[in-house]
Amino acid sequence: MTVLTRPSGPPAVLTWGADALLAGARGTGHVPLVEHELLHGALRADAAPMLAADVASVRLLGRGGAAFPVATKLAAVAPGPDVRVVVNGSEGEPASWKDRVLMRRVPHLVLDGVVVVAAALRTTHAVVAVHDAQAAAALRAALAERADGRHVRVVDAAGTFVGGEARSLVNRLSGSAPVPGGRRTLPSVDGVDGHPTFLSNVETFAQLGLLGRRGPAGFASVGTLDEPGSTLATLLGHVPHPGVVEVPHGRRVADLVGGADRTVLLGGYHGRWTKADDLVVERAALRARGTTWGAGVVAVLPDATCPVGEVARVVRWLAGESAGQCGPCVFGLDSLASDVEELAATTPVDHSRLSRRLGLVRGRGACAHPDGAVGFLASALVAFADDVAVHASGRGCGRPTLGVLPTGADR
Incomplete structure (x- = not known):
């Protein structure tokens, strides 16, 4: 394993038996195009026409939360000049740094994916939506180094948790508020400005770029049969x-x-x-x-911090990230956050009420945010059952809440 130690700021960059996506990502600046091509080889001439077959052969799954098969997503977009290609670089998850590291350190790999997808879908409409200023600067600097990315634009994204959801980003790029609409229409059918849109996150495009340079055999040189790479x-x-x-x-x-x-x-x-x-x-x-x-x-979590307090901080933050579109999100998450905050403060909490509230929120939201928050909290109550019981008794665990789990204010 290679470890880069940084005393503050962005996290270290490591490799664990693989050095493909993060090849060359060892400095503070981005890997220039010349070095990028030495590391990965030239972009294959047949990368675009072979894209659908290549992603199917390596069974590539999207690197967002849904892990949707990329081959299926590609097949859902009929090629043509009106198609939009969108890289979702908003990374509203405050605990995640992976997409920002890719954009800041190895932007050419991300841009390779954009160029190949746009060519495969026969369009010149491609954008990278990003909220991180350093990432945007690295992407623009990388675009200036290459001639095949003149049709790619870097635009501002909302940078909020729910704003990073696919339909929220489509709405933002279409000139509307960055919140997910009530209709769960796929971007491949009705995307940016009503056009068919291929949209995925930064790591997915970097994986596509890697595939375009190294081919299926190079891509699948690590990993498993079920999930290469x-x-x-x-x-x-x-x-x-x-x-x-x-x-x-x-x-x-x-x-x-x-x-x-x-x-x-x-x-x-x-x-x-x-x-x-x-x-x-x-x-x-x-x-x-x-x-x-x-x-x-x-x-x-380290033993020195209170797990109930850590969970309470995150649930309160999740409640504050509500898009404000439905009662389960606006009122349900706020109530759940208050319950867990009381528990962290050793105030007696009615566990049957908490369970009922979890059930009332689950499966009733206008988007995936309430379900995601409920899953986080419900699993924490089980995983830290002993600590929950101590707090419910009114004694408390006696440990401070150190803020190990970052929230939006920590980004």
Whole structure:
């Protein structure tokens, strides 16, 4: 493993038996085009016409929370000059740094993916929507180094949690408020300004860029048969090596966090708390075990902090990130946050009321935000049941809340 130590600011960059997406990402600036091509080779002449076959052959899954098959998403967009290609670089998940690291350090890999997808869909309409100023500057500097990206624009994104949802970004780019609409229409059907749109997150485009340079065989040189290749995660909290890590699929989660008995948050603030046990970094396998890779966040709380207080801080932040479109999100999440805050403060809480509220919010929101927040909280109540019981007794655990889990104010 290679570890870059940074005393403050962005996290370290690590590789764990794979060095593809993060190849060359060792300095503070971005990898220039000349070095990028030395690391990955030339962009294949047949990358665009072979894109659909290539993504199917490596069974590439999107690197957003839904892990949607990229081949299916590509097939849903009929090629043509009106198609829009959109990179979602908003990364509203405050615990995740992976997309920002890609854009800041290896923007050419992201742009490779944009160029290949746009060519495959026969369009010149392509944008990278990003809220991070350093990432935007690196992308623009990289675009100035290459002739094949003249049709790619870097535009501002909302940078909020719900604003990073696909339909929210489509609305923003169409001139509307950055909130998900009530109609769950896929962007491939009705996207930016009503045009068919291929939209995915930064890591997905970087994976497509890697595929365009290295081909299916090079791409699948690591990983598993079910999920070839590698993926990125942000490791934080009480883990052996905090930072953004590139890890081959199939690696044990226990290896990342320092033990199978550790309680770990997988997937971020729409993810789940669980034991590391024998879980492996593979999306289908994790889904079968009732958890998710989600935003690629892997967090472990140190013993010195109060887990109930940490969870309460995040649930309150999630409540504040409501799009304000439905009662379960506006009132339900606020009530849940108040309950957990009372629990953290050792105020007696009616657990039957808390359970009822979780049930009233789950499955009733206008977007995925309420369900994601409920999953985070419900799994925490189980994972930290002993601490919850101590707090419910009125005694409290006696530990301070250190703020290990970042919220929007920490970004």
